[in-house]
Amino acid sequence: METPFLHDFSSYHHQLIGHDGDYRPVKDLKEWWIVFWIETVKLWEIGGPIAFNVLCQYGTYSITVAFCGHLGAVELSAISVAQNVIGTFSFGFMLGMGSALETLCGQAFGAGQIHMLGIYTQRSMVILLFSTFLLLPMYIFATPLLKLLGQEHEMAVLAGKFALLSIPELYSLAVTIPTSKFLQAQSKVRVVAWIGFVDLLLHALLLWLFIYVFKLGTDGAALAFNITGWADAIAQFIYVVGWCKDAWTGWSLSALNEIWAFVRLSVASAVMLCLEMWYMMSIIILTGHLKDAVIAVGSLSICMNVDGWEEMVFIGINAAISVRVSNELGLGHPRATKYSVYITVFQSLLIGILCMIIVLAVKNHLAIFFTNSKDLQQAVADLAWLLGITMLLNSVQPVISGVAIGGGWQGLVAYINLGSYYVFGIPLGYLLGYVADYGVVGLWAGMIAGLALQTLLLSFVLYRIDWNKEVEQSAERLRKWGGQDFEAEESLIPEPTKALP
Numbered sequence: 001m002e003t004p005f006l007h008d009f010s011s012y013h014h015q016l017i018g019h020d021g022d023y024r025p026v027k028d029l030k031e032w033w034i035v036f037w038i039e040t041v042k043l044w045e046i047g048g049p050i051a052f053n054v055l056c057q058y059g060t061y062s063i064t065v066a067f068c069g070h071l072g073a074v075e076l077s078a079i080s081v082a083q084n085v086i087g088t089f090s091f092g093f094m095l096g097m098g099s100a101l102e103t104l105c106g107q108a109f110g111a112g113q114i115h116m117l118g119i120y121t122q123r124s125m126v127i128l129l130f131s132t133f134l135l136l137p138m139y140i141f142a143t144p145l146l147k148l149l150g151q152e153h154e155m156a157v158l159a160g161k162f163a164l165l166s167i168p169e170l171y172s173l174a175v176t177i178p179t180s181k182f183l184q185a186q187s188k189v190r191v192v193a194w195i196g197f198v199d200l201l202l203h204a205l206l207l208w209l210f211i212y213v214f215k216l217g218t219d220g221a222a223l224a225f226n227i228t229g230w231a232d233a234i235a236q237f238i239y240v241v242g243w244c245k246d247a248w249t250g251w252s253l254s255a256l257n258e259i260w261a262f263v264r265l266s267v268a269s270a271v272m273l274c275l276e277m278w279y280m281m282s283i284i285i286l287t288g289h290l291k292d293a294v295i296a297v298g299s300l301s302i303c304m305n306v307d308g309w310e311e312m313v314f315i316g317i318n319a320a321i322s323v324r325v326s327n328e329l330g331l332g333h334p335r336a337t338k339y340s341v342y343i344t345v346f347q348s349l350l351i352g353i354l355c356m357i358i359v360l361a362v363k364n365h366l367a368i369f370f371t372n373s374k375d376l377q378q379a380v381a382d383l384a385w386l387l388g389i390t391m392l393l394n395s396v397q398p399v400i401s402g403v404a405i406g407g408g409w410q411g412l413v414a415y416i417n418l419g420s421y422y423v424f425g426i427p428l429g430y431l432l433g434y435v436a437d438y439g440v441v442g443l444w445a446g447m448i449a450g451l452a453l454q455t456l457l458l459s460f461v462l463y464r465i466d467w468n469k470e471v472e473q474s475a476e477r478l479r480k481w482g483g484q485d486f487e488a489e490e491s492l493i494p495e496p497t498k499a500l501p
Helices: 004-008 010-015 029-069 073-110 116-140 142-148 153-165 167-185 190-213 217-243 259-287 293-331 334-361 374-382 384-393 397-407 410-435 439-464 467-481 483-488
Strands: none
Touching (some): 029 073, 029 167, 029 190, 029 217, 029 293, 073 116, 073 142, 073 167, 073 217, 073 259, 073 293, 116 142, 116 153, 116 167, 116 259, 142 153, 153 167, 153 217, 167 190, 167 217, 167 293, 190 217, 259 293, 259 410, 293 374, 293 384, 293 397, 293 439, 293 467, 334 384, 334 397, 334 467, 374 384, 384 439, 397 410, 397 439, 397 467
């Protein structure tokens, strides 16, 4: 349904649309202003509910750390390590393996091939289920792994126990991630937001019961984590099967067609996203080798949690721009894709600047929610300026990653991430942190430099994209991976439009 705001601009909007359904070239400031607001509303109609849902999902992680943090400094550091190292590693891999679904579902939906969404989703579920078994050893042997990475004994033992008890939550991701991508591709995001909100409230209630009423400590936190993870997965799956009959037509063996091609795109997505998510995880590991590791890891973990709240907003924007890009490419609209991307990057930069200002303004109060320790609160305040810079840089990078997922060029971004983060950023951080003896400030500063390099390179790539070629590749991808049923309806795929001026 068209919103009132869009309706007010409808007459102007139709004047800007050509016979092929794509935007005409924008000629003046007035037309740019109209396109800006049209694309803004389209973006946030999708991105707003997704961001809210992701914030709720992240809230389950964040309040788990907060509840456990009030049990003591060791509990805070241990659960932070468990979630930032083991949890982030596995979630990043699973999210990456599922992100291929954004490319294919979004482009199939844009091309009018609605029935293929269910097939792609089932294919993704199969792949993600097998992916969980690859990750199992990391959960089972979490304690020795964390000790090998240099974490303190008491912290590693408690973190390892939490990871072992939270294995059921890992398997819930094989359902949650594909079903959420399935709904995002169709812009059915409000129900996902409501499910996430109820799940967050349930998680908070369970944490209170298990930790403070039943006195189960961190074991109770892991139990709450498992229950809410599966509650989210089951609720989304029921909605997909019960209320999305046009896109979900039942289980089908067609899901196994072209599965290796799907795996290849999934692996490219996984590598791209994992290199991003593991990058900030690695600073937690490196910090564990510093003197007074409990304070260092605890303060940095609190900063990462605060940064994570902003990142969750941008994951919503990431998903929204991925949907917009894949849908418009599927429709054969290169100019609409281009305008949407540029407007989203501009808005994201403004949000990043605002977040940086807020963090610097309230730096002395950032840690109160997570800990009662005055030492930890002061340590977080001392790191606030680095947190602010990180939040600014993180405002643009997720948007470009979303464009990559929507367009299907994850492999190139993976190479850029590998060079910027692991060839440049981490070695520089190690030199500043250990050789120059700047500690956690040096580690973080070096990694910020890697993030800045990556943002610069991605911005250059974005500037050089030929959107007409992206339309052609989108159509070819749908023909290649759609399977026999899709090939029968190949004529519905739009022909590439003429070149942009």
